[in-house]
Amino acid sequence: MSDARRWFALSSPFPMKRGGELVGAHLAYETWGTLSAERDNAIFILTGLSPSAHAASNADDPSPGWWEDMIGPGKYIDTNQWFVICANTLGSCKGSTGPADTNPATGQPYRLDFPELTLEDVANASHELVRSLGIERLGCLLGNSMGGMSALAYLVQHPGSVRAHISISTAPQAQPFAIAIRSLQREAIRLDPNWNNGHYDDAHYPEAGMSIARKLGVITYRSAMEWVGRFARIRLDSEQREEDPFAVEFQIESYLAGHARRFVRSFDPNCYLYLSRASDWFDLAEHGTGGVEAALKRIDVERALVIGVETDILFPLSQQQQIADGLRANGATVDFVALDSPQGHDAFLVDIPRFGAAIAGFLATL
Template sequence: MSADARRYFDLPSPFAMKRGGALTGARLAYETWGRLDADRANAILILTGLSPSAHAAANDEDPSPGWWEDMLGPGKYIDTDRWFVICVNTLGSCKGSTGPASIDPASGSPYRLDFPALTLEDAASAAFALVRGLGIDRLACLLGNSMGGMTALAYLVRHPGSVHSHISISTAPQAQPFAIAIRSLQREAIRLDPNWNEGSYDEERYPEAGMSIARKLGVITYRSAMEWVGRFARIRLESDQREDEPFGVEFQIESYLAGHARRFVRSFDPNCYLYLSRASDWFDLAEYGGSVREGLARIAVERALVIGVETDILFPLTQQQEIADGLQAAGAEVELVALDSPQGHDAFLVDIPRFGAAIAAFLGRM
């Protein structure tokens, strides 16, 4: 990505963390699209899942396709001719924002495991500071998907009155046992790789095997069994494509997962992965009032769109219903959209026409 497209916001220093400790000289990476109007009332903030950067779509500084390229831009579902869109790289990441891979100014070395315990509330407060730093008192819309949806709920509950409307996509008001179990296995795979070395790895001794297994586990849960059957069935690789070793890769699905992991393992820092994964497990709106319902009752938005997917096993539709019911009980005008996309949790990244249509219709009524 072009360095010119990525902007940086210096967080207040020290930046206090929810579970103790503070960051000095921390910053957030972000990108923007469109123009902020004179009233500063047309801003949309996008909070992302665990691994994406702030480069959600092409812009003037960086024409390369972003991770949500077909969703936002001039004349697209999120129309940047109308909206000023901000996408932030989450605190704790390795895509420009301060995280465990960043240099600790106190030591001159990477933080690694000396980085303070990270919560999604910390990520939310950092994003809130960015929005205020841009001179925006109230967002027109806060949009969060996956982990970013949980961060958005934290933003809303901790900063009441700062958002007019909310779009919640395939997320959760609290981490559930299945999601925690999967993330726990992903972290274990990384930590058990000898090259992880208690977080002190380098490019030559890098926990590639652990990261590969973690990514494969993730990809399996991001899609649905229905899609795996439709795409791969039981098709075997040609004999010359198989690994010449006992129990080696034999089926196309195995080859697909291996290729997916290869593309990921060196593109995301393992310690950042561990911190953000655990932050997702810790998130629980029930901390705000004693139950999820009470936590949602503290969120004051005028309108909300909640989108979920019937085949999502990581953030099931029941959790989207829980969010919609809670926001409605709190006084918001809420629309719940349940899609039957076969792509499971990843549908919001690939089933753009259906997600986009719901989002465009919601924004069009603002």
């Protein structure tokens, strides 16, 4: 199978918000559709913590993407009309430069020598990529989850560079509950002896720590309502249980274990730590004076769609309302959509018909 990814070389050195710089860094990205002659039909997608740039299938890579049912010809984000770009986040391990990559100064992996990463750095790297494609002003900037925070950083740091914005299940600043969960996830990784201050390898890998971190995440990505509806208190059949007296007994435990098994070796632990911490550090209020509301009011877009989910405990609906109100205060025409999807924070990946209908309806007005 061919690789649909493209690579964009960032400015070198690439300065980081909290100090330090990257030399020879790059972003992996993919595109769908055709850029118009006026270069005004581009949608840029900023992702959550773990996805790659492969948001949907294409001719070069027909494998399903993480938003397969959302993007494509005739789909909710219609690539017959829009030129869609999705980049793997700076600091990740899915093709873009991150802690798992080689430090050109030493010839060894960066590990914890990677500069402190912020979502402002993610946004600036993405802006460089967009400009390199000859796009002066995006038709729409879309961000979900952590990517929504990166999108807000993009908007506040690069005023006038985006015509419309779609904000999905995100936050203008990290709140205590989300910080607490992510802190526990990072602690689980760091307390695994195999993490070894970032110096692990395939034979000595912090699998237990990554497994716990992933399970904690999955618990918060969905809602208690969904767990009850899907699993209740159903126990595994006796032949499915191990002999250990404290082994997995309930179906929900087995489900979490399966999720963890699929994740732990597919995402680099140090990259996970860096991106998780960057999410906790993000605070739009740092961009000027007057708090979050004042910072949101400085964002200059013509139109915006803000979507939240009532059952989202990680990025609660009140934060989506705050974003909508803040953008509206600067004169933007804002559509606010509150969905009752039972899937919680992960609903934008699962409840495609309702999210898609809202997104397609909004894009049709641009």
